[in-house]
Amino acid sequence: MTFTDLGLKAPLVSRLTGLGMSKPTPIQAKAIPHALQGRDVLGIAQTGTGKTAAFGLPLVIAMSADTARPAPRGVRGLVLAPTRELATQIVATLQALSGDLRISLVVGGKSINVQIKQLARGTDILVATPGRLIDLIDRRAVDLGQTRFLVLDEADQMLDIGFVHALRRIAPLLGKQRQTMMFSATMPKQIAALARDYLSDPVRVEVSPPGRAAEKVAQSVHFVAKDQKQALLIDLLDGHRDDRALVFARTKHGAERLMKQLERAGFAAASIHGNKSQGQRDRALAAFRDGTVRVLVATDVAARGIDIPGVGHVYNFDLPNVPENYVHRIGRTARAGRDGRAVAFCTSDEMGELRAIEKVLGARVEIAGGTPWTSAREAAKTPAKRRPRRRPGRRPAKKMAA
Ligand code: AMP
Secondary structure, eight states: OOTTTTTOOHHHHHHHHHTTOOSOOHHHHHHHHHHHTTOOEEEEOOTTSSHHHHHHHHHHHHHHHOOOOOOTTBEEEEEEOSSHHHHHHHHHHHHHHHSSOOEEEEOTTSOHHHHHHHHHTOEEEEEEOHHHHHHHHHTTOOBOTTOOEEEEOSHHHHHHTTOHHHHHHHGGGSOSSOEEEEEESSOOHHHHHHHHHHOSSOEEEESSOTTOOOTTEEEEEEEOOGGGHHHHHHHHHHTTTTSEEEEEOSSHHHHHHHHHHHHHTTOOEEEEOTTSOHHHHHHHHHHHHHTSOOEEEEOHHHHTTOOOTTEEEEEESSOOSSHHHHHHHHTTSSGGGOOEEEEEEEOGGGHHHHHHHHHHHTSOOEEEESOOHHHHHHHHHHHHHHSOOOOTTOOOOOOOOO
């Protein structure tokens, strides 16, 4: 299967070849023909599968075919993404694919006045995070009345971050005759509901069943005591110092503390989390991308959707509370067909999280070190459970004399 087989014209095919995209990925092969026919598409695919081009190419082709210029403040195609980083990345991909279309980015953490000025001229494709777009709508800086294309990227993440109410405000403002494409790594019930609300008779395309981890990622878990996690991480990182590693921590403070400990241990480390300014986050990502920083410690929200080629290892220093996030995290490695490793740490408090992840994966994660906590804990607990316990402060009720 080639891009020509999918109906792409020669100049675009040669531009793709120049970008290192010589043949379509499975999600592109499945989604693009339907999208080019004008159908709504519901794509189940993780980041790393080439889903940006799966919606980006049909979008760019449709925009380039219709030579109408956007009206002032108008937008012809809208892409909504859950985070600033993902939105920024989508713009970079669309610019590479499109050549001369007017593509704008509106995300929080950047000057709204600059964005207002940019939008005033009219935009072919607007890539936005929902919160900032609502601000701009409220200021009447943007008019979605002529928008004929809507893409909802990483829809499951949008749900997690609570963007659905924003979507409820944005969608009715769009042109009635529109084509909608929605992509999600997982397919919980709420996503199906979202698809029913915003897509019309969609074609469903899927490259890996919901929750199934990228097949090329070798996953393993270490059962480790809380106070040993850091030493174990340093030990493992030491084994591949020249490689890029992404380390996930649960909290902002935890991520910052861990990053400093890694720096003290001699690693070129940086962190991205919600307490960092947009500038700091951009700089950390750029340094990670160019290899100045080898270990990036991140929280889920900050790392969502980031695409950095050559991340060999993803460490789940803390397991995520939401099992689907594990799938997102490990999808940062083994991107675009490369091999990758995902290493999880599991303390005695995290057995529940691990079992929930394994349920979503439909498989057990291979044990790389230690022994599962459940068996030891359950063994210790069993005799105690059998003993009848008296609730503190309560005496057995005495029978009252009649
Ligand atoms: P995405 O899932 O859109 O984040 O894409 C993940 C990575 O795959 C990006 O670095 C893309 O440049 C790369 N990619 C996308 N499509 C192709 C293709 N057809 N051939 C090779 N690489 C691709």
